[in-house]
Amino acid sequence: xxxxxxxxxxxxxxxxxxxxxxxxxxxxxxxxxxxxxxxxxxxxxxxxxxxxxxxxxxxxxxxxxxxxxxxxxxxxxxxxxxxxxxxxxxxxxxxxxxxxxxxxxxxxxxxxxxxxxxxxxxxxxxxxxxxxxxxxxxxxxxxxxxxxxxxxxxxxxxxxxxxxxxxxxxxxxxxxxxxxxxxxxxxxxxxxxxxxxxxxxxxxxxxxxxxxxxxxxxxxxxxxxxxxxxxxxxxxxxxxxxxxxxxxxxxxxxxxxxxxxxxxxxxxxxxxxxxxxxxxxxxxxxxxxxxxxxxxxxxxxxxxxxxxxxxxxxxxxxxxxxxxxxxxxxxxxxxxxxxxxxxxxxxxxxxxxxxxxxxxxxxxxxxxxxxxxxxxxxxxxxxxxxxxxxxx
Amino acid sequence: xxxxxxxxxxxxxxxxxxxxxxxxxxxxxxxxxxxxxxxxxxxxxxxxxxxxxxxxxxxxxxxxxxxxxxxxxxxxxxxxxxxxxxxxxxxxxx
Numbered sequence: 001x002x003x004x005x006x007x008x009x010x011x012x013x014x015x016x017x018x019x020x021x022x023x024x025x026x027x028x029x030x031x032x033x034x035x036x037x038x039x040x041x042x043x044x045x046x047x048x049x050x051x052x053x054x055x056x057x058x059x060x061x062x063x064x065x066x067x068x069x070x071x072x073x074x075x076x077x078x079x080x081x082x083x084x085x086x087x088x089x090x091x092x093x094x095x096x097x098x099x100x101x102x103x104x105x106x107x108x109x110x111x112x113x114x115x116x117x118x119x120x121x122x123x124x125x126x127x128x129x130x131x132x133x134x135x136x137x138x139x140x141x142x143x144x145x146x147x148x149x150x151x152x153x154x155x156x157x158x159x160x161x162x163x164x165x166x167x168x169x170x171x172x173x174x175x176x177x178x179x180x181x182x183x184x185x186x187x188x189x190x191x192x193x194x195x196x197x198x199x200x201x202x203x204x205x206x207x208x209x210x211x212x213x214x215x216x217x218x219x220x221x222x223x224x225x226x227x228x229x230x231x232x233x234x235x236x237x238x239x240x241x242x243x244x245x246x247x248x249x250x251x252x253x254x255x256x257x258x259x260x261x262x263x264x265x266x267x268x269x270x271x272x273x274x275x276x277x278x279x280x281x282x283x284x285x286x287x288x289x290x291x292x293x294x295x296x297x298x299x300x301x302x303x304x305x306x307x308x309x310x311x312x313x314x315x316x317x318x319x320x321x322x323x324x325x326x327x328x329x330x331x332x333x334x335x336x337x338x339x340x341x342x343x344x345x346x347x348x349x350x351x352x353x354x355x356x357x358x359x360x361x362x363x364x365x366x367x368x369x370x371x372x373x374x375x376x377x378x379x380x381x382x383x384x385x386x387x388x389x390x391x392x
Numbered sequence: 393x394x395x396x397x398x399x400x401x402x403x404x405x406x407x408x409x410x411x412x413x414x415x416x417x418x419x420x421x422x423x424x425x426x427x428x429x430x431x432x433x434x435x436x437x438x439x440x441x442x443x444x445x446x447x448x449x450x451x452x453x454x455x456x457x458x459x460x461x462x463x464x465x466x467x468x469x470x471x472x473x474x475x476x477x478x479x480x481x482x483x484x485x486x
Contacts, residue, residue: 002463022444026434029466038461040440048461 010052010078019066021046027061109168188226189234190388197241207235239383247341263319286317333370341374451481
């Protein structure tokens with residue numbers, strides 16, 4: 001703290017020769033001043049640092065201690081400022097550097113597009129360039145609300161757009177529609193069945209219904225016709241149907257399972273950009289044969305766009321052991337089969353189930369496995385848009 | 393000394409810190425390497441193997457290798473180096 005205060009106020013490094021340097025320092029201290037980094041040299045002299053204003057007052061103390069005090073060097077903020085001011089090129093360079101920094105921070109350096117999965121990112125970027133959002137433009141030239149509206153208007157697949165100015169980056173976040181408009185605009189659009197089932201409800205907003213409640217439909221069958229023949233004619237509405245999924249699932253009677261033993265071992269690293277530094281020496285491997293790794297990340301330094309330049313990562317190695325769980329009860333196996341069947345069915349696209357009924361039936365059993373047929377019945381919205389022609 | 397003994401007894405009875413009541417120096421060491429002395433009275437002599445610090449009513453001799461002062465203010469003295477021994481000398485030093 002003393003040294004820092006000395007740097008801010010300006011300090012001198014002095015050599016004290018002859019007499020009694022200890023007495024000199026005591027006088028200095030008694031007068032309410034401070035010295036730091038006091039070292040004795042091989043020739044018996046003493047070097048120390050003190051504030052510049054202290055040095056101006058030390059003549060009397062040096063005479064009483066019969067010492068001579070000589071300045072070795074000067075340092076600290078006031079001397080630095082004085083040195084800079086004496087060099088016009090130096091402070092002109094500093095001003096130019098500052099101005100350049102301010103000017104360059106007003107310019108967009110990068111455009112990021114987040115959330116585009118179905119829409120090609122290049123298409124969004126192309127529109128952004130036409131709207132004046134590209135690297136090199138001034139930040140205040142970007143009209144954010146106008147860009148957002150124009151993006152929505154020009155790319156119909158987008159349902160929501162947010163343009164954010166983060167430092168020198170422009171981050172464009174987009175959300176896309178779940179039901180895409182037809183790929184070939186210019187032809188009429190009908191709603192067709194995305195899978196086979198029994199129709200339970202039909203709601204027509206625009207167009208003519210080709211099916212009614214209770215009808216059985218096949219995948220691809222037209223459900224709602226467009227209202228006319230024109231290129232902009234598009235059927236609008238919703239059709240719900242009861243659909244079925246069937247899966248055959250085998251459940252082994254002996255299921256190996258990995259369980260935690262409660263023992264754990266921790267490893268800590270610091271990540272700096274692409275490099276990682278191990279904390280704690282020596283680097284060791286976890287003392288377990290089988291384990292699960294939990295990872296916790298704690299950012300240490302983050303600045304503007306670089307959200308996580310330096311972070312502390314803790315890896316917790318939790319020891320596991322293999323355990324054989326036997327499934328003797330058919331009811332328990334049936335519940336397991338239902339869960340396995342769900343895991344296979346759920347990823348199917350468009351599976352927005354509102355009413356679901358599951359039937360699990362044991363169809364065969366061997367000494368090793370149970371075999372189940374799992375039938376899932378649900379009500380789903382099956383209508384999807386598709387280009388339409390009368391020939392169908 | 394009688395006065396000091398009574399202050400000592402009183403401090404113990406009241407549970408008050410002795411260094412405050414008796415104006416004693418407070419010494420704190422960090423291993424063998426750093427010694428902080430609060431409430432000192434200045435330096436008597438200094439070289440890289442021995443530092444003599446004046447205290448109230450005595451002298452503290454610190455011997456070791458590569459001794460140097462990190463900070464010297466009216467309230468605090470920090471000595472660093474390889475400290476080998478501390479020795480208290482009674483009586484008021486010149």
